[in-house]
Amino acid sequence: MGGTARGHSFLAWATSRRDTLASIGLNVAAGVLTTLGLLATTGVLHQLFAAGPTPDRIRAALPALVLAAAAVTVRGALTIAAGWAQARLIPQINYAVELRLFETTSAVELAAFDDAGFAEEMVRARDRGLAEAGSIVNDTVNLVTGVVGVAATAAAVTVIHPLLLLPCLLVAAAPEAVTAVRMARRQHFDWLARITRRRRKFMLGDLMADRHTAAEIRAYQMREFLLAEYHRMVSLETRAELRLARSQTATRAVGLSATGVAAFGLYAVLGGLLLNGVVALAAAATALLALQSARAGLRTAVFATNSLYEDALYYQDYRDFLDRARHRVPAGGTRPVDGFDRIDLDRVSLHYPDTEAAAVDEVSLSVRRGEVIALVGENGSGKTTLAKLIAGLYRPTAGVIRWDGVDTAELDPRQTAAQVAVMSQDWWRFPFTARQNIRIGRHDRPADRPGPEVEDAARDAAAHDMITELPFGYDTLLDWQFKDGQDLSGGQWQRLVAARGLYRDARLLICDEPSAALDARAEHALFQHLRRHPDRAVVLITHRLANVRHADRIFVMDHGRLIQQGDHDELMAQEGLYRELFELQAAGYLAQAGEAAAES
Numbered sequence: 288m289g290g291t292a293r294g295h296s297f298l299a300w301a302t303s304r305r306d307t308l309a310s311i312g313l314n315v316a317a318g319v320l321t322t323l324g325l326l327a328t329t330g331v332l333h334q335l336f337a338a339g340p341t342p343d344r345i346r347a348a349l350p351a352l353v354l355a356a357a358a359v360t361v362r363g364a365l366t367i368a369a370g371w372a373q374a375r376l377i378p379q380i381n382y383a384v385e386l387r388l389f390e391t392t393s394a395v396e397l398a399a400f401d402d403a404g405f406a407e408e409m410v411r412a413r414d415r416g417l418a419e420a421g422s423i424v425n426d427t428v429n430l431v432t433g434v435v436g437v438a439a440t441a442a443a444v445t446v447i448h449p450l451l452l453l454p455c456l457l458v459a460a461a462p463e464a465v466t467a468v469r470m471a472r473r474q475h476f477d478w479l480a481r482i483t484r485r486r487r488k489f490m491l492g493d494l495m496a497d498r499h500t501a502a503e504i505r506a507y508q509m510r511e512f513l514l515a516e517y518h519r520m521v522s523l524e525t526r527a528e529l530r531l532a533r534s535q536t537a538t539r540a541v542g543l544s545a546t547g548v549a550a551f552g553l554y555a556v557l558g559g560l561l562l563n564g565v566v567a568l569a570a571a572a573t574a575l576l577a578l579q580s581a582r583a584g585l586r587t588a589v590f591a592t593n594s595l596y597e598d599a600l601y602y603q604d605y606r607d608f609l610d611r612a613r614h615r616v617p618a619g620g621t622r623p624v625d626g627f628d629r630i631d632l633d634r635v636s637l638h639y640p641d642t643e644a645a646a647v648d649e650v651s652l653s654v655r656r657g658e659v660i661a662l663v664g665e666n667g668s669g670k671t672t673l674a675k676l677i678a679g680l681y682r683p684t685a686g687v688i689r690w691d692g693v694d695t696a697e698l699d700p701r702q703t704a705a706q707v708a709v710m711s712q713d714w715w716r717f718p719f720t721a722r723q724n725i726r727i728g729r730h731d732r733p734a735d736r737p738g739p740e741v742e743d744a745a746r747d748a749a750a751h752d753m754i755t756e757l758p759f760g761y762d763t764l765l766d767w768q769f770k771d772g773q774d775l776s777g778g779q780w781q782r783l784v785a786a787r788g789l790y791r792d793a794r795l796l797i798c799d800e801p802s803a804a805l806d807a808r809a810e811h812a813l814f815q816h817l818r819r820h821p822d823r824a825v826v827l828i829t830h831r832l833a834n835v836r837h838a839d840r841i842f843v844m845d846h847g848r849l850i851q852q853g854d855h856d857e858l859m860a861q862e863g864l865y866r867e868l869f870e871l872q873a874a875g876y877l878a879q880a881g882e883a884a885a886e887s
């Protein structure tokens with residue numbers, strides 16, 4: 288926890304030195320005025336309890352009274368100023384903490400997202416870690432305020448009567464502090480133990496309240512099934528929460544009893560000292576005031592320590608996540624890249640985490656500039672994984688990928704990625720306008736770099752007409768959740784994804800099922816533009832084998848292994864999976880063509 292609090296104060300310091308200094312400094316200054324105020328009050332009481340006529344005593348007490356009033360006023364002003372500095376600091380810190388998280392999550396390697404442990408840590412960091420950053424600052428300032436308050440009072444008391452109250456204060460504070468820390472620890476560990484179940488509960492809740500799942504849930508009448516599953520989670524959760532509440536209540540009861548006994552003892556000691564004449568009446572009265580002020584300070588400090596302890600435990604999750612995530616940011620090399628003549632895969636394998644079999648198993652192949660190659664195989668045979676390896680989205684768990692003979696690990700990763708465009712099979716409906724949805728394919732294209740215009744890319748992907756028919760054309764927001772937002776059909780989205788890929792205008796174009804949702808006309812239009820181009824290599828994955836007939840080379844995958852390669856004619860001349868799959872598809876068309884001929 289010490290490390291965390293230190294780490295965080297660095298963050299506050301780095302975020303805004305002025306506001307951090309002001310938050311702490313003004314609170315300390317307010318504490319000094321508390322001491323002054325108490326000393327002035329003792330002065331007032333001494334004069335009032337002295338012998339002599341009342342008007343004289345009041346007159347004598349006046350200067351101290353003015354001093355006490357001034358101390359209270361200035362202290363109030365300082366506290367308000369400290370509050371202002373704190374209010375400025377918190378949003379800055381929250382922003383810095385969020386930014387750090389998203390800078391890291393968006394930089395980690397893709398493989399990290401396949402790791403369930405990493406995904407869970409990320410949820411934890413977002414779920415609680417972020418929210419705690421602001422509270423840590425608040426609680427730290429409160430702790431400083433509380434401690435300064437107690438120290439200020441203790442200083443005043445020491446001046447008035449050395450060694451009288453300090454031990455008493457400590458005795459009064461101990462039970463509260465111990466109870467608070469115990470409760471915070473238990474709360475945290477209980478939360479950790481329940482996190483997987485809570486994630487599942489949220490996920491079920493999302494399924495039942497999401498627009499994208501609504502149709503399927505109704506079509507399969509999944510409602511009762513989901514509700515029963517949700518109910519099961521909720522009952523387990525409720526039971527766990529009740530168990531926690533029971534033990535927390537017991538701890539609090541013990542803590543409060545101990546605090547009561549300590550307070551009683553404290554007053555008894557003070558009474559005894561007064562009766563025995565060890566303390567004067569004025570000093571005893573100030574002591575009571577001081578005790579009250581000290582206890583308020585103590586309560587603030589204990590409460591802040593408790594919250595700080597709890598915040599720190601959650602915030603530590605955030606920091607641990609950042610540390611671990613930073614190790615998953617691909618380091619990459621420094622060799623500059625500007626295109627390639629050939630990419631060679633040498634016995635490349637990829638194992639997903641927690642899986643037995645390799646998704647890609649010792650595959651060797653090459654992709655040359657100016658070629659169109661195709662990856663073919665049944666579902667789950669490893670085509671998408673292999674394409675992601677070629678695209679550099681995954682690093683091989685064994686084997687080497689070389690660009691013009693250089694291991695990709697040595698190449699500058701940003702420059703390498705700039706050479707690649709991926710039309711992915713599982714694309715996302717980005718909530719931007721149609722134009723932005725295409726432009727994000729190369730949003731940072733410098734003005735002097737040639738490339739297709741947004742509308743040309745859309746035309747090539749058969750998306751232009753559909754976009755111009757939208758209510759605001761290219762400026763239509765493609766998110767139905769916002770006013771004037773629109774949604775598109777699956778095929779329309781896929782045209783947009785294709786347009787984005789073409790707009791990116793990269794040397795290596797990877798098309799994973801680019802036409803799965805397209806109608807025949809759009810598919811035809813797209814494939815016109817995926818033909819050979821001297822400056823570009825295309826890696827095509829498709830189950831519609833008619834589209835791979837013209838590929839320069841076809842690679843056939845089965846259970847992660849490369850089992851056949853060659854062009855269409857070579858592969859058709861062999862017994863094997865390719866011919867089998869091709870003939871199965873062709874038979875469907877031929878049968879239909881035959882039936883049509885018979886009918887006419």
Ligand SMILES: Nc1ncnc2c1ncn2[C@@H]1O[C@H](COP(=O)(O)OP(=O)(O)OP(=O)(O)O)[C@@H](O)[C@H]1O
Pocket residue numbers: 401639640642646664665666667668669670671672673712
């Ligand atoms: N993120 C992942 N984590 C774990 N296993 C995965 C992951 N993605 C794919 N797999 C597994 O890896 C294997 C290869 O999957 P891949 O998606 O590469 O196949 P594919 O040939 O593209 O299939 P399809 O034709 O259905 O698109 C499959 O057994 C799949 O279950």
